Amino acid sequence: MFSSPLIPALSILIFLPFLFLIAPRILLLTDLQISLSPDELDDVALFHKAILASSSHHHRTSSSSISHLGTTTNPKPKIAFLFLTNSDLAFAPLWEKFFHGHQHLFNIYIHADPTVQITPPGGVFEGRFVPAKKTERASPTLISAARRLLANAILDDPLNLYFALVSQHCIPLHSFPFVYKTLFGSELAALRDFGTQSNHQSFIEILSDDPNLPERYVSRGDNVMLPEVPFEQFRVGSQFYILTKRHSLLVIQDKRLWRKFKLPCLNVYSCYPEEHYFPTLLSMEDPKGCSHYTLTRVNWTDSTDGHPYTYEAPEISAQLVHTLRKSNSSYSYLFARKFSPDCLRPLMKLASRVIFRDSNCVYN
Numbered sequence: 001m002f003s004s005p006l007i008p009a010l011s012i013l014i015f016l017p018f019l020f021l022i023a024p025r026i027l028l029l030t031d032l033q034i035s036l037s038p039d040e041l042d043d044v045a046l047f048h049k050a051i052l053a054s055s056s057h058h059h060r061t062s063s064s065s066i067s068h069l070g071t072t073t074n075p076k077p078k079i080a081f082l083f084l085t086n087s088d089l090a091f092a093p094l095w096e097k098f099f100h101g102h103q104h105l106f107n108i109y110i111h112a113d114p115t116v117q118i119t120p121p122g123g124v125f126e127g128r129f130v131p132a133k134k135t136e137r138a139s140p141t142l143i144s145a146a147r148r149l150l151a152n153a154i155l156d157d158p159l160n161l162y163f164a165l166v167s168q169h170c171i172p173l174h175s176f177p178f179v180y181k182t183l184f185g186s187e188l189a190a191l192r193d194f195g196t197q198s199n200h201q202s203f204i205e206i207l208s209d210d211p212n213l214p215e216r217y218v219s220r221g222d223n224v225m226l227p228e229v230p231f232e233q234f235r236v237g238s239q240f241y242i243l244t245k246r247h248s249l250l251v252i253q254d255k256r257l258w259r260k261f262k263l264p265c266l267n268v269y270s271c272y273p274e275e276h277y278f279p280t281l282l283s284m285e286d287p288k289g290c291s292h293y294t295l296t297r298v299n300w301t302d303s304t305d306g307h308p309y310t311y312e313a314p315e316i317s318a319q320l321v322h323t324l325r326k327s328n329s330s331y332s333y334l335f336a337r338k339f340s341p342d343c344l345r346p347l348m349k350l351a352s353r354v355i356f357r358d359s360n361c362v363y364n
């Protein structure tokens, strides 16, 4: 009755609606598989765990009894120090002195590039390494490393409420109590805002007037950042910041901007993903909750190849420490970079007398 070519045509017609139903699922699946590397799958699982943990912490900390959080019935918020490094922590002895006597007010987490041989630091740094992956300039790996540090710190201790990202070239410019007080205010205020931190801001540089922005914006190709990141909302800022917990959560929850910032750099000389991702995301999501300046001093005078000025041992003096503390904001700088490893000796000599002495130094 039917001519034979009609049968395949008919069956296609019948099958067509099913194809529309199934195809998007298949596409979605392959899209996921293509865009998520094994490293990224690990990260997604870690971020998910940290987000879940923090929502259960939140329930517990906001209930009337918070005694189960630790052996203490009066828990104090902590600062998580996130060390991002690809070489030895040359200033570990100085940091050790900085942390000494404040055990219950901080935690340390270290992300060290596993492809580099690093001398494991002892003391407060011992056993503080988080599972790490290779990091490289001009790639999104430094963003991933920082997000990994944030997630590990959120997961590890619900009392971590500020997250300070530093590198192996950073040094403290003040005592620990000074840093703590700058971030949390009085202990009373810290306790009152416990959990929500609604009155606290993140200290992150967010700049919109940098002359390099147009070139940086197209470093992954023309228009690839659209529609998630229009040029008008693209920002730059220092890679080193101090984030509140709510912003740290926001960073590890983000998928939208990460989809764009993880794309490979075509122009590796103007890419620097880690200098753009965090400022752009936070300026889009909560500009009023951010300082827009960093509390980590850096000297960009005569910078070469994207690296800031590195101080050498003969330059270290009490005068330099005092100069580096001075800022244009209402806060003193808390940390500074970059210092060559041979600065350790002269810095240790200044530690008690100058760096950790701020009794007569009220902010600025």
Ligand SMILES: *[C@@H]1O[C@H](CO)[C@@H](O)[C@H](O)[C@H]1NC(C)=O
Binding pocket: 299, 300, 301, 302, 303, 309, 323, 324
């Ligand atoms: C910044 O670095 C330059 C050298 O590039 C140096 O001359 C200057 O003293 C440094 N500034 C400070 C405040 O240390």
Ligand SMILES: *[C@@H]1O[C@H](CO)[C@@H](O)[C@H](O)[C@H]1NC(C)=O
Binding pocket: 326, 327, 328
């Ligand atoms: C403060 O602002 C002045 C004027 O813009 C600038 O020259 C100086 O370098 C700034 N100082 C610091 C520490 O950023």
